[in-house]
Amino acid sequence: xxxxxxxxxxxxxxxxxxxxxxxxxxxxxxxxxxxxxxxxxxxxxxxxxxxxxxxxxxxxxxxxxxxxxxxxxxxxxxxxxxxxxxxxxxxxxxxxxxxxxxxxxxxxxxxxxxxxxxxxxxxxxxxxxxxxxxxxxxxxxxxxxxxxxxxxxxxxxxxxxxxxxxxxxxxxxxxxxxxxxxxxxxxxxxxxxxxxxxxxxxxxxxxxxxxxxxxxxxxxxxxxxxxxxxxxxxxxxxxxxxxxxxxxxxxxxxxxx
Amino acid sequence: xxxxxxxxxxxxxxxxxxxxxxxxxxxxxxxxxxxxxxxxxxxxxxxxxxxxxxxxxxxxxxxxxxxxxxxxxxxxxxxxxxxxxxxxxxxxxxxxxxxxxxxxxxxxxxxxxxxxxxx
Numbered sequence: 146x147x148x149x150x151x152x153x154x155x156x157x158x159x160x161x162x163x164x165x166x167x168x169x170x171x172x173x174x175x176x177x178x179x180x181x182x183x184x185x186x187x188x189x190x191x192x193x194x195x196x197x198x199x200x201x202x203x204x205x206x207x208x209x210x211x212x213x214x215x216x217x218x219x220x221x222x223x224x225x226x227x228x229x230x231x232x233x234x235x236x237x238x239x240x241x242x243x244x245x246x247x248x249x250x251x252x253x254x255x256x257x258x259x260x261x262x263x264x265x266x267x268x269x270x271x272x273x274x275x276x277x278x279x280x281x282x283x284x285x286x287x288x289x290x291x292x293x294x295x296x297x298x299x300x301x302x303x304x305x306x307x308x309x310x311x312x313x314x315x316x317x318x319x320x321x322x323x324x325x326x327x328x329x330x331x332x333x334x335x336x337x338x339x340x341x342x343x344x345x346x347x348x349x350x351x352x353x354x355x356x357x358x359x360x361x362x363x364x365x366x367x368x369x370x371x372x373x374x375x376x377x378x379x380x381x382x383x384x385x386x387x388x389x390x391x392x393x394x395x396x397x398x399x400x401x402x
Numbered sequence: 403x404x405x406x407x408x409x410x411x412x413x414x415x416x417x418x419x420x421x422x423x424x425x426x427x428x429x430x431x432x433x434x435x436x437x438x439x440x441x442x443x444x445x446x447x448x449x450x451x452x453x454x455x456x457x458x459x460x461x462x463x464x465x466x467x468x469x470x471x472x473x474x475x476x477x478x479x480x481x482x483x484x485x486x487x488x489x490x491x492x493x494x495x496x497x498x499x500x501x502x503x504x505x506x507x508x509x510x511x512x513x514x515x516x517x518x519x520x521x
Binding site: 166170173174192195197199201202203206208213215217225226229233234235236237238239240241243244245259260263264267268275279290294298299302306315316318319320324325327328329331339341343345346349357358362365372373376377380381383384385 | 480
């Protein structure tokens, strides 16, 4: 009797999603370590290569499936949605706090607050200004697009609160996702130039860049020891953006526009 | 027992996220305000206390540190399910905004870091 290989593969894809994703991520990491050692002589961090490769696969997955969840929209890789979803991501981020140096974190408290303030105002203002230059004039669209430049969650939350049109909301999400992707890819490349090599600058980084997925990916690809410090400030970013964008910032934009 | 570590981590995460939700409701925000950050602070406080009481066993450590070690694989999985296609197809305004915002914020990280190290 010949076994129904396709049937078995389908059953495994269906029932072992999370386990498959462990195996897949492990394989991708192994390949990335190989590329890092052999092709770059260890100059480019293996994690950075793995993250960029994963983003490329996400792009490919989006092309193939037409969905919104990258590779996770392909049935065999559906488990990635659970492994890389917000629940386990936040759980693992909290776990990294176990190695936090309390004194360092305390010393950088004020710096974190300043970074958070700038990290909300600066992207928002730039987003509004660029949207203006592309011909948007109504305060609701301007505010929603500016909010998207804060994070990809602040954009749609603000858009929903203000009643923005759905194409504008979609654009604001796209801006936020692009920001997260750029932060993940570029952080390891610019880390040396912006002095991102100590807990304090990591806290400034978390507050300024904001987007938790971007900060999480960017710091993971740069230096894993910095992760908890960046995450500590970044996690307040989305909440603060959702607080100020549809309220204070919207009033300011309405007054100016 | 490793499960005590994982369980402690879960408790801190749940309490932190719940407090973040409460904070969001108090501020009339449709988002969790700093839940993960609060959870991180709780975990640090618990660790210091356990250490003082001599109850920070290797097993308990393992239960937390395994998840910290799984952080990068989780981030790789997270990257693999981003809507990269939509971000790339967003058109010139999306590309310009993303690039300008990221470039300027990187610059500010450098400036803030330098100011902080001088102070």
